[in-house]
Amino acid sequence: MFWFYFSRRVSEFQSFRVSEFQSYRVTEFQSFRVSEFQSFRVSEFQSFRVSEFQSYRVSELQSYRVTELQSFRVSEFQSFRVSEFQSFRVSEFQSYRVSELQSYRVTELQSFRVSEFQSFRVSEFQSFRVSEFQSFRVSEFQSFRVSEFQSFRVSEFQSFRVTKLQSFIVSKLQSFRVSEFQSYKVSSFQSYRVLKMIHLLFI
Secondary structure, eight states: OHHHHHHHHHHHHHHHHHHHHHHHHHHHHHHHHHHHHHSOHHHHHHHHHHHHHHHHHHHHHHHHHHHHHHHHHHHHHHHHHHHHHHHHHHHHHHHHHHHHHHHHHHHHHHHHHHHHHHHHHHHHHHHHHHHHHHHHHHHHHHHHHHHHHHHHHHHHHHHHHHHHHHHHHHHHHHHHHHHHHHHHHHHHHHHHHHHHHHHHHHO
């Protein structure tokens, strides 16, 4: 938009200057022709050269100013566009670096949280497995000791009962044998005494 407006003003200014110069040349030529018939050829030529030089200097100065203005505006616009583009690239790069850094920090935090959670879960699982294994081993050992103790006590009690029963049987048998033998001896002795007394009586 700015460039179109500037080019339109320059072309308008140039056309205005051309038309002005043409009208000036026509007027000058007419006055020159009139003064040619009125004055000397030398003064006419001098005045013509002076006016031509002045118009040349004016047109040269104007074209120089127009060219200078155009180059100034072009360089100013280019520097503006360059600075705008640089600022855009800088802001774009900064936003890219910020977003990249943020995504990197988020990813790093997520990976840290995931690894921390995994290590926590692993340690929790390991501690759970260790405690479970320990409790299992303890309960297994306790049950083993209880069953061993119970079997030991049962076997000990059974052996004790057997031994006691055997000793009871033996003592009972011995007492029975002793009493039977004693009674046998007593009865045998008594019968012997009776027979002997009978024998003595009949002699």
